[in-house]
Amino acid sequence: MLENLQKIILLAIITSILQFTPETSLISQEISGETREDNKEGEELAYKEIIYGDINAPVTIFEYASLTCNHCATFHTTVLPKLKTNYIDKSLVKLVYRDYPLDGLAMAGAMLARCAPKGRGKAMLNLLFSQQMKWVTSNNPIEPLKKYSKFAGMNEKQVDTCLKNEEMLNSVRNEQEKANNLYKIKSTPTFFIDGVKIEGNMGFEYMSKIIDEKLSKN
Template sequence: MRSPKSAKTVLRGHRGLLETAAATALTIAGLFVIGNPPASVRAEAAGVPVNELMAAEALPDIALGSSSAPVTIVEYASMTCSHCAAFYATTFPELKSKYIDTGKVRFILREFPLDPLAAAGFMVARCAGDDKRNAIVELLFAQQKNWAFTDKPVEALANLVKQTGMSQTSFEACLKNQDLYNKIAKVHDQAAEKFGVNATPTFFINGKKQNGEMNPDALAKLIDPMLKG
């Protein structure tokens, strides 16, 4: 797991990425690191006050679950992070069925792209609209190896999101949206500078910071004590 210090460093390939997207034929291999080293979950001694964590962001949160849930989980993730994709494949389904759908947990995913391609993935998810954003994030994680780790990742990304109804014209326009790009960069930098996020995935569970991919049992051990009155 790794992350550059600032979104200006992380996302400095934006212009090249947009040109690549417009061409839909060039590769941006080399702009991102394939995969992440194995990571173990570790509790962080310092937490973040929940009111600070939940203050208004550059982009509005698109939450899953009840606003009155006793536990709020905020995840910072990158679309090209293999550990993030693994969390969505192995842990998120149980988290959703056992805790989110039952009103026990409110879940929020925030953008923390580690590279320009991850930023592109988040951009198209936002451009799809609030009602589709989380579903597209899940789709991109599920299909990560089929677009992020290919010879022509931008072309593969465009073809994948076409399945959701996004046209090539809309896709290219989305990646040229400088305002959206800047807001994603601000979310990244806020997390890094104010909350100490320096790797993905990073979770805040009622403000308590946890780094690394978690299996269902590890997550339950953190959530369940918070549900006891």
């Protein structure tokens, strides 16, 4: 019953989709550091992993987050940049992003980030977290979601197809259920640094100590 209700809520959100709006300088700045690769017409909008850093990095961080979670947004805008500078960009750490949507709106954003062209999922996440208060509090939050998706390389038809894709919806939901069953996730954000569980955004210094300890053993 609960699952059916959640699907009904999500579909209600999706049906409110409006037209794309013009490009903003903020969006251009957000994606300027990455090569744009649009989804080609007819290309399958399959579930894609979102990983920050070298896949062969010795330390792995798994992050479970919701796009409507303000603590998750704080992590992505204040802590993650420091992790990138000190560890990720030096191929010492990789961060694997996992969706844990707390509501239908977060689910819609998660689906769009997963549908983004290869290599564009991170740019989509960065936009959604940095602009969280604007789109979450919007009268029609799907409108900015569509705008961000456009600059991540998706056209309007692909956005609509992604949001109505039950396979994509189930892929995100299955990852969330797996997190519940295996790792007992109770809140967002939750992190695992090579198996060490951290609940909440504990800040860069706290995470850095654990990372340094793990690196010393490699």
